Amino acid sequence: MPRFAANLSFLYQELPLLERFEAAAADGFKAVEFMFPYELEARELAARLKAHGLQQVLFNAAPGEWAAGERGLACLPGREAPFREGIANALRYAQALECPRIHVMAGLVPQDMERDQVRPTYVANLRWAAQLAAKDGVDLAIEPINTRDIPRFFLNRQDHAHELIAEIGEPNVKVQMDLYHCQVVEGDVATKIRNYLPTGRVGHFQIAGAPARNEPDTGELDYGYLFGVIDEVSQSCGWQGWVGCEYRPADTRAGGTSAGLGWMRRLNQEKT
16 A cells, blocks of 8 residues: 655644644654645754654745745746745755655746746756755655646646656656646546656655545545555555645545545555
8 A cells, every 4th residue: 555645735724734743643644745834943843743753755845926826936937046045945944854855846837938938947947956956865846737726837747747857857856746637637547657657757646536636535536446556566666655645625624634534544454
């Protein structure tokens, strides 16, 4: 069975962020991820991880001006300076949290430009960031995101992500393969797992039910089957990563996140 990490930006929203670590550990998670840690001190987050025996496996670099609609800076010409500042700060957090990977959001293609026009900026920024991150032993993750959720997002398809990694040419740049986004854009999810996981270029998975992005035992994807595919391919290629649970609990009342974890409890019972 894959190893699951609780995404604390999506799960346990009935609790303040610092209380979500304890809740995740109580529900059996051994690892966590979240979007942006920067409103809290790194030492405070590190203390919560240590207190509850959790591993931080992923967080995002700063996305730019989120409230103004920015969803990453990597592809934006003229925003190289804040991009570099954000990467440097993210690496400081990664060291403090002993986190092995940082997700670098690609950003939105400007309205007056096409994707091919901003691709050189994206490649140059990721190459620079990867070389800096390599000094700290940190991987960078790039994630294809569907344009229904984030219109004009630069990176949408798995094949596009792998093409970009080849062009960037840095071994510590990996794909963050979100199966929810993959289903919305492309489908044929199991085949893509079989094709791409053995390449060594997939660093992390994320899951959610499709199309509503709720628990993975809801919607049109058969995650029981897909987890079996991940296990099968992992055994043959040696992949030992994590699967981030980045979904919106359908029940948002107190205790809603834990109540919706029946899918994980069933898997644990089957394992034993």
